[in-house]
Amino acid sequence: MTKTILNVLLLITINVYGQNNDKPELRGNWIKYNIEMKDGSQLIDRFLTDSSYLNFSFKEEKMCINGNPTHHVNMTCLPYTIQEDYIKTSSTSGYQIERIANDTLILSERMEGFENDKLKRFYFVRAQKLFNDIKKKKGDRKNQIANQFYTPVLTSSLMLQLNKGFKKKHSNFKVKGTITIDLKNEKINTLIHDATTADSSNLQRIKTIINNSYSLWNLDKFKHIETLQMPFVLKDEKTKNYRGITVKFFTDSFYQLDNFYGGDIRVIQKARTHFNKGLKAYQKKKYEDAITFFSKSYRLDSKNIDALYNRAAIHYETGKLVLACNDWEELSQLGQIKGTTLFTNHCRKPTTNKIKYE
Numbered sequence: 001m002t003k004t005i006l007n008v009l010l011l012i013t014i015n016v017y018g019q020n021n022d023k024p025e026l027r028g029n030w031i032k033y034n035i036e037m038k039d040g041s042q043l044i045d046r047f048l049t050d051s052s053y054l055n056f057s058f059k060e061e062k063m064c065i066n067g068n069p070t071h072h073v074n075m076t077c078l079p080y081t082i083q084e085d086y087i088k089t090s091s092t093s094g095y096q097i098e099r100i101a102n103d104t105l106i107l108s109e110r111m112e113g114f115e116n117d118k119l120k121r122f123y124f125v126r127a128q129k130l131f132n133d134i135k136k137k138k139g140d141r142k143n144q145i146a147n148q149f150y151t152p153v154l155t156s157s158l159m160l161q162l163n164k165g166f167k168k169k170h171s172n173f174k175v176k177g178t179i180t181i182d183l184k185n186e187k188i189n190t191l192i193h194d195a196t197t198a199d200s201s202n203l204q205r206i207k208t209i210i211n212n213s214y215s216l217w218n219l220d221k222f223k224h225i226e227t228l229q230m231p232f233v234l235k236d237e238k239t240k241n242y243r244g245i246t247v248k249f250f251t252d253s254f255y256q257l258d259n260f261y262g263g264d265i266r267v268i269q270k271a272r273t274h275f276n277k278g279l280k281a282y283q284k285k286k287y288e289d290a291i292t293f294f295s296k297s298y299r300l301d302s303k304n305i306d307a308l309y310n311r312a313a314i315h316y317e318t319g320k321l322v323l324a325c326n327d328w329e330e331l332s333q334l335g336q337i338k339g340t341t342l343f344t345n346h347c348r349k350p351t352t353n354k355i356k357y358e
Helices: 127-138 156-166 200-211 254-259 263-281 288-302 305-316 323-335 335-347
Strands: 028-039 057-059 062-068 077-080 081-083 086-088 093-101 102-109 121-128 142-144 172-181 187-195 229-240 245-250
Touching: 028 127, 121 127, 156 200, 156 245, 172 200, 172 254, 187 200, 229 254, 245 254, 263 288, 263 305, 288 305, 305 323, 305 335, 323 335
Parallel strands: 142 229
Antiparallel strands: 028 057, 028 121, 057 062, 062 077, 081 086, 086 093, 093 102, 102 121, 172 187, 172 229, 229 245
């Protein structure tokens, strides 16, 4: 009951010795097209990266994990071995190959001490097949629009160039725009549609830096077209502890940009503080205090469903079945298999008298 959520984007390498990689059909680039928890539950995605783009690539001696479709420079690579259908990346963790056939691959995480509702299952398709299918669907059009599966890749960081260009002149604003890569004339044109600043010098600086980035793009796969459009959102942020520019392509949503890395870290940290206080209160058998802390944690951070599981468990343990059923029913509605099972086993009919936690 006291386990905390751990979102695992990659499994850390520890003491992997030797290579026994005897699955040549695994080699190559794979793109995730679906994801769920290993027990079949719906993913409660802390990071939008979990539910959006993810690329696994396998070579003879290493596997690489990348969550950015336009930027592969900083991808994480780690050695691995294969033991039957188990891709071992550390002494205690790795990925189970559940299926590999033709151009499809299904992997699930394996980590000692973690149950299936805390581990992910990934559904992949070969990257080249996905690209070819999209290319075929777009046909002979000379002017096309990119997406996260049909995009050129940067050979160097565009965000680094933007941050260098701004130096210490950062301020707080956001921009929506479109870049048009003109392959015929080998240039880029940047159009800004909307901005939360009226400072024309900042907007012109952005346009100039992006327009000068043509040489940073690997366009080998797009020689069949003349222009390629890429929508983007950009945020320049200046706070007491941070200043810098972030960019997200293939969207015009500021929400996706703001929540791409998990939302407001200060709110998440505050929620985690309440969660830890709940654990300590439970250990001291201060059940009402524990319920209060778990309720505050879940209200601040609805991604932390362990707070809801813990509150339900305390309700059940202290004989408050109706309140436990309320929480299990909510977990069931969130697509959680364990929550559905608990509700089915302990709650004979839909609950009433919902409690609002302050």
